[in-house]
Amino acid sequence: MVTLTIDGQEVTVPRGTTLLKAAESVGTKVPHYCYHDGLSSPAMCRLCLVEVEGAPKLQPSCVTQAQDGQVVHTGSPNAEAMRRGVLEFYLVNHPLDCPICDQSGECKLQDFVHAEGREHGRSREPKRVFGRDDFGGDVLFYGDRCVMCTRCVRFMNEVEQDPRLTVVERGNRSVIDTFFERGLDGTNWSGNIVDICPVGALVSKDFLYKQRAWDLDHTPSICPSCSQGCNIDLHTRDNLVQRLKPRTNLEVNAHWMCDHGRHNYEFMNRGDRIEAPLVKEGDRHTEVGWKEALSTMLDRAREVGGTVRAVASPFSCNEDLAALKAVVEALGGGEIVYRLARAEEEIPLKGMPTLARRRDLAPNGTGADALGLERVGDDDGTGGLETVSSHDGVVLVLGDALQDQAADFAGGASLFVYLGTHASEAVQGGDFILPVTTFAEQEGTFTNRVGRVQRFWPGLQAPGAARPAWLVLGAVASELTEAEPANTAAEAFSRWVASNEPFAGLDYASLGTRGASMNEPVSAAGD
Amino acid sequence: MAYPYVSDREVRILSKHFGDPAARTLEGALANGRYEALKKALEMDRGAVIEEVKTSGLRGRGGAGFPTGVKWSFMPKDSGKPHYLCCNADESEPGTFKDREIIRWDPHQLIEGCLIASYAIGAEHCYIYCRGEFFEASSILAKAVEDAYQAGYVGKDILGSGVNVDITVHIGAGAYICGEETGLMNSLEGRRGQPRVKPPFPAAAGLFGMPTTVNNVETLAAVPHIVEHGGEWYRQWGTEKSPGTKLFCVSGHVNRPGNYELPLGFPLKDLIHDVCGGIRDGNALKAVIPGGSSVPILSAEESEECALCYEGVIAAGSMLGCASVIVMDETTDMVKQVRRMAYFYQHESCGQCTPCREGSAWVTKILRRIEDGRGKEEDLETLVEVTTQMTGTTICVLSDSVAAPVQSSIEKFRDEYLALIRRGERVGAA
Ligand SMILES: Cc1cc2nc3c(=O)[nH]c(=O)nc-3n(C[C@H](O)[C@H](O)[C@H](O)COP(=O)(O)O)c2cc1C
Ligand code: SF4
Ligand code: SF4
Ligand code: SF4
Ligand code: FES
Numbered sequence: 024m025v026t027l028t029i030d031g032q033e034v035t036v037p038r039g040t041t042l043l044k045a046a047e048s049v050g051t052k053v054p055h056y057c058y059h060d061g062l063s064s065p066a067m068c069r070l071c072l073v074e075v076e077g078a079p080k081l082q083p084s085c086v087t088q089a090q091d092g093q094v095v096h097t098g099s100p101n102a103e104a105m106r107r108g109v110l111e112f113y114l115v116n117h118p119l120d121c122p123i124c125d126q127s128g129e130c131k132l133q134d135f136v137h138a139e140g141r142e143h144g145r146s147r148e149p150k151r152v153f154g155r156d157d158f159g160g161d162v163l164f165y166g167d168r169c170v171m172c173t174r175c176v177r178f179m180n181e182v183e184q185d186p187r188l189t190v191v192e193r194g195n196r197s198v199i200d201t202f203f204e205r206g207l208d209g210t211n212w213s214g215n216i217v218d219i220c221p222v223g224a225l226v227s228k229d230f231l232y233k234q235r236a237w238d239l240d241h242t243p244s245i246c247p248s249c250s251q252g253c254n255i256d257l258h259t260r261d262n263l264v265q266r267l268k269p270r271t272n273l274e275v276n277a278h279w280m281c282d283h284g285r286h287n288y289e290f291m292n293r294g295d296r297i298e299a300p301l302v303k304e305g306d307r308h309t310e311v312g313w314k315e316a317l318s319t320m321l322d323r324a325r326e327v328g329g330t331v332r333a334v335a336s337p338f339s340c341n342e343d344l345a346a347l348k349a350v351v352e353a354l355g356g357g358e359i360v361y362r363l364a365r366a367e368e369e370i371p372l373k374g375m376p377t378l379a380r381r382r383d384l385a386p387n388g389t390g391a392d393a394l395g396l397e398r399v400g401d402d403d404g405t406g407g408l409e410t411v412s413s414h415d416g417v418v419l420v421l422g423d424a425l426q427d428q429a430a431d432f433a434g435g436a437s438l439f440v441y442l443g444t445h446a447s448e449a450v451q452g453g454d455f456i457l458p459v460t461t462f463a464e465q466e467g468t469f470t471n472r473v474g475r476v477q478r479f480w481p482g483l484q485a486p487g488a489a490r491p492a493w494l495v496l497g498a499v500a501s502e503l504t505e506a507e508p509a510n511t512a513a514e515a516f517s518r519w520v521a522s523n524e525p526f527a528g529l530d531y532a533s534l535g536t537r538g539a540s541m542n543e544p545v546s547a548a549g550d
Numbered sequence: 551m552a553y554p555y556v557s558d559r560e561v562r563i564l565s566k567h568f569g570d571p572a573a574r575t576l577e578g579a580l581a582n583g584r585y586e587a588l589k590k591a592l593e594m595d596r597g598a599v600i601e602e603v604k605t606s607g608l609r610g611r612g613g614a615g616f617p618t619g620v621k622w623s624f625m626p627k628d629s630g631k632p633h634y635l636c637c638n639a640d641e642s643e644p645g646t647f648k649d650r651e652i653i654r655w656d657p658h659q660l661i662e663g664c665l666i667a668s669y670a671i672g673a674e675h676c677y678i679y680c681r682g683e684f685f686e687a688s689s690i691l692a693k694a695v696e697d698a699y700q701a702g703y704v705g706k707d708i709l710g711s712g713v714n715v716d717i718t719v720h721i722g723a724g725a726y727i728c729g730e731e732t733g734l735m736n737s738l739e740g741r742r743g744q745p746r747v748k749p750p751f752p753a754a755a756g757l758f759g760m761p762t763t764v765n766n767v768e769t770l771a772a773v774p775h776i777v778e779h780g781g782e783w784y785r786q787w788g789t790e791k792s793p794g795t796k797l798f799c800v801s802g803h804v805n806r807p808g809n810y811e812l813p814l815g816f817p818l819k820d821l822i823h824d825v826c827g828g829i830r831d832g833n834a835l836k837a838v839i840p841g842g843s844s845v846p847i848l849s850a851e852e853s854e855e856c857a858l859c860y861e862g863v864i865a866a867g868s869m870l871g872c873a874s875v876i877v878m879d880e881t882t883d884m885v886k887q888v889r890r891m892a893y894f895y896q897h898e899s900c901g902q903c904t905p906c907r908e909g910s911a912w913v914t915k916i917l918r919r920i921e922d923g924r925g926k927e928e929d930l931e932t933l934v935e936v937t938t939q940m941t942g943t944t945i946c947v948l949s950d951s952v953a954a955p956v957q958s959s960i961e962k963f964r965d966e967y968l969a970l971i972r973r974g975e976r977v978g979a980a
Contacts, residue, residue, distance in 0.1 A: 066747040067902040069943050080942040086747055108939030112908035145932050148915040171907065190742065190901070193725070195911040197901035 027093040042084035042095055043071055051097050054106065054135045056172040056221050058085035060271075061278045062181055068172050070109050070135070074099040081105055103139065110140040116151045116195065118167045126223030128236035132170065153198050158188075159206025160213045161228050161282065166198050169224035175199060175216040182279065182374035183212045199224070211370045211380065214282045218268060227266070229286060234258075234265050242482030243270055243536050245469050247338060247462055248284035249366075250383035252471025254537070255280060257291075257463060257482035264288045264463060264482065272537050275475065281370060281380040291463040291483065297446055298487025301456040308456060313488060317495070320440060320455050321502055324354060327437035329416030331357030334408060335396055336422030337385035339492060340467030341476065341526070342512055343459075344387070344394050345519035346496035347421050353503035354417060359396045362423060363388050364404030381472055386462075390470035393525040393541065408432075421492055422459070425449035442492050458489035465491040466512035468520070468534065470541065476529055477538030493519070553655075555806040557825040561787055561795045564771050565811040568655045574690060576697040579658035585703055587774035591666045592711040594777075599670040603773060605781025607793035611648075612638055612729075612766030613842070613872045615792075615860045618773075624753035625671040626761050633673040634757040636738070636764040637664050639680045639691075640722055640729035643842040644894055645874035648797040649767035651809050653680075653687040656771070657694035661717065663770030665704065666777055668715040671763050675716045679734050682724030692719045726898035730946045731764035732756075733900065744900035745946040766872075768797055788814035792859035792870075802877035803830045818848075818856040818866075822877055833879035837962070841871025843891045844951035846958035868958075884963040885970055889917035891955045899948060906949035909940040913952055920967060923974030930960050930967055 026035045029046050036045045041064075043053050056068035064086050072081035076094040081102055084095075096102060113132060121127040153166025176188045176199065187207050191200045207213040217225045239258040246253040246267065253276035258266045267288050269280035300316035301308035311319075331351045335344055344359075351357050363385050370380035388398070400407030405427040411418060412428065418436040420443070425432055428449035433439040441453035444461055462469075464485040468476050493515040500519075501508040509515040516531040525541045533539070553569025556562075566582075567573035573582055591599050604619030625633060637660070641649040652660055664676045678695075680688040695717050698704040706714045720738055722728045728737040732746035735757045756762025772794065776784050785793040792814035798821060801807050805827035812821065818840060822828065829835055838853040839845060846868040848856060856866035863870040878887065896910035913936055916929050937953035944950070960967060 064747075065902065067904075067945065069903050069905055069945075072943060083747070105939065105943055108936075109904055109943065112904045112912070112939070115908045115912045145936075146912055148912065148919070151911070171901065171904070173902075193727070193744075193901045194896055194899040195901065195907045197907065 025089050025091040025093075027089050027091065027095060029095045030097055036089050038088075040089045042073060042075070042082065042087045042089055045089045046073070046084065046095070046097055053084050053097050054131075054139065055085055056131065056170050057174065059174050059177075059219055059278075061219075062174060062177045065173060065177075068109075068170065070106060072102060072105050072109070073097045074102045106139055107141055110136050111144050111146075113170055114140075114144045115146045115148070116167065118150065120168075123232075124165075124168065124223040125226045125230060125232065126168070126220075126236070130223060131221035151195060156200070157206070158201055158225070159208040160210055161286070162207055162213060162217060163226050163228055163231065164199060165224050165226065168222050169199055170222050171197055171199075172221060173199075174219045174221070175225055178216050178219060179210075179213065182215070182372065183210060184373035185210055187213070188216075211282055212279060212372055214285045215269070215279045219278070230266050234260055239265060240482065241268075242480050244463065244479040244482060245386055245471075245477050246280055246284040247386045247469075248287045248384060249381040250386065250388055250472035251276065251379065251381050252386060252469060252475060252477055252538075253280040253284060253378075254477065255284075257288075259482045262484050264291045270536075274537070275471065275477075276378055277375055279372060279375070279378065281372070283370065283380050291461055293445065296444055296486045296489065297456060297458040298489060299458060300488060301453075303454045303456075313490070313495075316455060316457065317498060317502075320438075321499065323438050323454065324417060327417065328355065329437055330355065330414075331417045331419060332411045332414040333357060333359040333419040333421065334411055334423050334425075335359050335361045335391060337361050337363045337383070337388040337391050338462065339422040340387060340462060340465075340469055340479075341390040341394070341520045342467045342515040343421065343492035343496070344391055344396065345523060346493040346500060346509075346515060347419065348394055348396075348523075349500040349519050350496050350503070351419065353500050357417070360399040360407065360411065361388075361391050361396050362400035362404050362407055363398060365402040383472065386469040386471070389472050389474060390468075390476075393470060393474070394520075394523055420450075420453075421496075442495060444489070457495060458487060459492040459495060460485040460489045464489070467491070467493070468516065468531070468538075471538075474525075474541040475538045476526065476534060476541060478531070478534050478536065553808075555808045555810075555826075557810055559816075559820070559825055560811050561813055562811050563775055563795050564652060564656075564659065564768065565797060565809060566656075568651055568809065570655065573656050574654075574694065576658065576694070576701060579656070579694075582656075583778075584658040584662055584774070587778040588662050588665050588703065589709060591669055591777050592709065592713055596670050596672065599666060599777060602781045603670070603776055606776040606784035607781070607788075607791075608769065608772055608776060608784065609792065609860065610766055611768035611772075611796065611872060612764075613643070613844070615870065618765065618769055621753075621765075622667070622671050622763060624751070625763060626753070627672075629761055631760050632675070632758075633671055634760055634762040635664060635668045635671060635673040635676040636731070636734060636757060636762060637676060637678040637767060637770055638729060638731065638734060638764055639678055639684070639687075639767045640726075640734060641681050641684075641767070642726040642729050642898075643844060643872055643874060644891065645799060645801055645839065645842045645876045646872050647799050647801075647874075648809055648872070650681075650684055650687050651797075652767050652771050653684070653691050657691045658698065659771045659774060660691070660767055661694060661698050661704065663773040664717060665708065665715050666773050667763070667765060667770055669713055673763070674714045675718070677738055677757070678717060678719045679728065679738060680719060680721050681729075682722040684721070688719060688721050695719055725900075726894075727900040727946075727948060730948065733946070734764065735762065742900070744902050747945055789857075789859045789861070791861050796858075796873050798858065799872075799874045800826050800877065801874070803833065803879035803882070804828065804877050805830055812858070815857050815859040815862060818853050818858050818875070821858065821875065822853075826877070829877070829879045831879075833881060835877070836880045836882050837878045837884070839868075839876040839878075839955070840866075840873070841869050842874035843876075843894065844947075844954055845869040845871045846954045847962060849962045884959050884966045885917065885921050888955045888959045889914065889921055892917055892952055895948060895952045903944035903949060905940045905943045906952075909936055909949065910952050912936060913940075913956060917956075920970055920974075923970060923977055925967070925971040925974055927968065927971055929971070930964065933957075934960060
């Protein structure tokens, strides 16, 4: 450990800590472009210069290591003047087309210049012009906005380890470019360069001109597209998910997410939802209120009795699945199965061996396993429901829309209840069709492939009368067992989830935004 | 007998055989006593070779003037890693043309210096990094290296001593920045030729991450003489702080431009008026750049009393650099010449550091505008401030080099800038 003074504040940090990080630890943010926590440090943007007493020149804080007894000034007149100077240089050729720039509002050039820059730049010279280039994949390059930090080049070289970008030419003719026509097509993680580009030089084609950054709400969430459980933010507006962004969690996904997950969000915006509880009368369904739906359903369930066969979905959270399990148990027990599509292979991120787009293309297969659910069906997520479909007792379906099943699914069941977001042909036979929320509309937890239980929050409003499945099923279970109902996700977690041995000891609140591991990670091996 | 021009005030040690094509050949070189110092060095302890060079006080001739023996002593003793010597023959500083001449006329002198230095620092491989445009010089050098290999002076078990030193001549692609020692190493490794952040310094982690010493051609060419005659012998020339002789590359408006080897401390006045035969056409002297384009310009008055040694030029307000003396007479358009230098730097900036990348181009544009009669008086203040922002804020000192000509010319030749600005204002008003 070394002890130094930063802006008059004494701080002790591990040996090898950079001044930038040491300053951060006492709450001082030194502006920087080229430095990024997940990349090497070329110390080339020269924006992070700070004054170190005794050093002849200002030091780049991103690579200068803290020394015992050092006295550092991040805001001395000299340091501020030089940073103001460096910022002025950035504007010499910058187009400042903020009004039509997607980065506007979350742009580090805007932020830093507003914070520390000159009121007016002095350059009156014509600007150099590069124009726009299609880099392939989802990435567009606006060369004139580039601050030449090379984060994008280093990401492709060091993290994805598929060198597709480079700096061509030198001096102020330097420009980022792809190798010939090859571009970024066929890469799997290049969406991250749009995130780490500090300015609007790299933008997403998908998001181009779609929304202004300041209009978006950010909701912490978990990527639902595979079992890795990358931490993400849902960026929403108008009750639609506009884009997904990775959220830093060094233990899961660091700063990254794959392109497959990044672009798989339209399903959260799907419109044709089941919006009200439906009760089958004869061969048609009638809309009813929740109270009525649940009490009729309970009556029917008590009346018919018999064993239960249930189908769940690995897209449902731990709370939903555990509440389903509680209902099945309260009805006298039975089997719960789930189906999960598997990709042909993993898509690894070479620079981070613990991160890959996993083969399991759902977020909570591990949670389902931990709750004792049984995986059935084929690798494309179909089939395997023969015994359920031909069951003559109670059939419960949660979240699996049964797209591959025929219209006579569970035709012989004494009671067929479907809880879901969308109806399919097979669902039409349901005695009760109950609207539940998607993960983007509710609170809950997913368990990733190594048993990390991670929370997500609602970023969208649920349509109509849709409610979280844990609330619906929880109400049913407590009716059946005469227990207290769970009114919040936290209560649902402690009541239904934590009572299962693998989750024992976990506390919902202390999972925080970063999650925690189950006592005994189940299926930690494999893919 | 005249290599383009010689002067009887010269002390010709390194340049003794300039102009003699026979000295290029191995036979000629051997007849001139080349490789005798190598034999002597190989019988000495490595440490003793370094001590001898320290005693001589030899300072790096690549521009920075760092004591060579001290630099060598930074190399680790028992690192267990391969060590490298890089000979910097990228000579690209405007006004500099001495290394090329050493290579063209006396390549074996350089090879011998490389071998002795490699031995001293424990390197078994020396790379000579030649400027891309040195077509003639690099082919002469390659031939000389080949001959030296054949004769057993280079390669495995040199002269039966058990010492191995390979030499590779590498030809650059024509970038000034590859003369900066870490840019040179990146270029040799096949990366973009751009300087590295220091630390780590080359002696700790240089070429291929291994302990490395980089020395200029002229520095290394002086080494055999020092080893052969001793460090004290070398000190008979020059000053206490700047011992020995130095090649001065004189260009510009003198009657006899060229390379002159003179003892350090030689008066600049005498160099211009005596050695170089005075200013052309009997014109008056206007300014002198004493050390290549990267150092401040001296006015005629300042150059009067300037002694050409490291400390002497600093006292006069500039730096000796690589002793490239650019002489400008009264006909010189100062703004144009400064603009051309700024243009050189904007063109050669590697582009990684923002102040250098953006600043050099900005400064050039302002200067061009002033030159074109569209300047404003406040541009001068902007130029000074912008170049100040470029000084001490970057990875290498190329950025600082822009400040030297710009700031010194504005300070010393402000009237010329103002005249252009005023003329432009009058034209604009008319
Ligand atoms: C921009 C720049 C260009 C340089 N170009 C050269 C060069 O062409 N030749 C050279 O010997 N040194 C050059 N140098 C100096 C080298 O970095 C290094 O200091 C020198 O080669 C060390 O050798 P010496 O100690 O023998 O002088 C340059 C330095 C900078 C900053
Ligand atoms: S990159 Fe930033 S400063 Fe530049 S145009 Fe976009 S928002 Fe404006
Ligand atoms: S495109 Fe963006 S990330 Fe890449 S160098 Fe330019 S500013 Fe940096
Ligand atoms: S100062 Fe200029 S030449 Fe030197 S490393 Fe920085 S950008 Fe490159
Ligand atoms: S962040 Fe330190 S130089 Fe760029």
